[in-house]
Amino acid sequence: AAGVIQSPRHLIKEKRETATLKCYPIPRHDTVYWYQQGPGQDPQFLISFYEKMQSDKGSIPDRFSAQQFSDYHSELNMSSLELGDSALYFCASSRTGPGQPQHFGDGTRLSIL
Amino acid sequence: GQQVMQIPQYQHVQEGEDFTTYCNSSTTLSNIQWYKQRPGGHPVFLIQLVKSGEVKKQKRLTFQFGEAKKNSSLHITATQTTDVGTYFCAPSDSGYALNFGKGTSLLVTP
Numbered sequence: 001a002a003g004v005i006q007s008p009r010h011l012i013k014e015k016r017e018t019a020t021l022k023c024y025p026i027p028r029h030d031t032v033y034w035y036q037q038g039p040g041q042d043p044q045f046l047i048s049f050y051e052k053m054q055s056d057k058g059s060i061p062d063r064f065s066a067q068q069f070s071d072y073h074s075e076l077n078m079s080s081l082e083l084g085d086s087a088l089y090f091c092a093s094s095r096t097g098p099g100q101p102q103h104f105g106d107g108t109r110l111s112i113l
Numbered sequence: 114g115q116q117v118m119q120i121p122q123y124q125h126v127q128e129g130e131d132f133t134t135y136c137n138s139s140t141t142l143s144n145i146q147w148y149k150q151r152p153g154g155h156p157v158f159l160i161q162l163v164k165s166g167e168v169k170k171q172k173r174l175t176f177q178f179g180e181a182k183k184n185s186s187l188h189i190t191a192t193q194t195t196d197v198g199t200y201f202c203a204p205s206d207s208g209y210a211l212n213f214g215k216g217t218s219l220l221v222t223p
Binding site: 031033035043045092096098100102104106 | 143144146154155156157158161163201205209210211212213214215216
């Protein structure tokens with residue numbers, strides 16, 4: 001079965017640079033979520049999209065933005081990167097509705113030097 | 114979002130022993146999902162609980178939702194080394210985003 005595809009798997013950047021993370025949801029899933037997981041931490045919700053519109057916002061810094069495109073893939077754009085942005089970034093997708101299981105991608109490991 | 118506390122933070126058991134992790138909230142939860150994350154992996158959905166007092170079983174795993182819908186538990190009978198990982202409980206908001214607890218990391222030694 002098709003899963004959530006994230007790219008790149010690993011990304012190394014320096015402070016103040018920008019980064020773009022991509023997510024391709026499972027076909028026919030209409031909701032995409034982004035989560036950030038620091039080392040030894042639980043995943044923290046950043047932002048979500050339903051049918052290409054932002055549906056919910058969590059602890060996403062103002063330096064980050066995201067969007068969902070017509071083909072339902074989503075991109076997380078990160079600017080003015082800081083050391084503290086080093087983390088694993090997960091994208092998840094689901095059908096919309098209460099209690100729908102979220103299917104996570106393998107994540108993008110972002111390291112800021 | 115709805116916040117939950119998970120205990121214990123870590124648990125180390127011998128293979129064959131039982132394991133339980135608890136998830137507690139100060140507010141009534143509409144639903145709660147459980148996820149497992151293997152070391153180096155991504156969270157994987159295990160179950161969703163919605164009804165007060167609900168009990169669901171998946172082989173050696175038993176999930177419970179409290180009568181007041183403020184707590185939940187996951188019990189694993191006769192742990193195996195394949196059970197190693199971090200178990201998260203996660204209620205979802207009205208927007209369906211998950212509010213993960215801190216998780217319980219389970220280590221099983223043979």
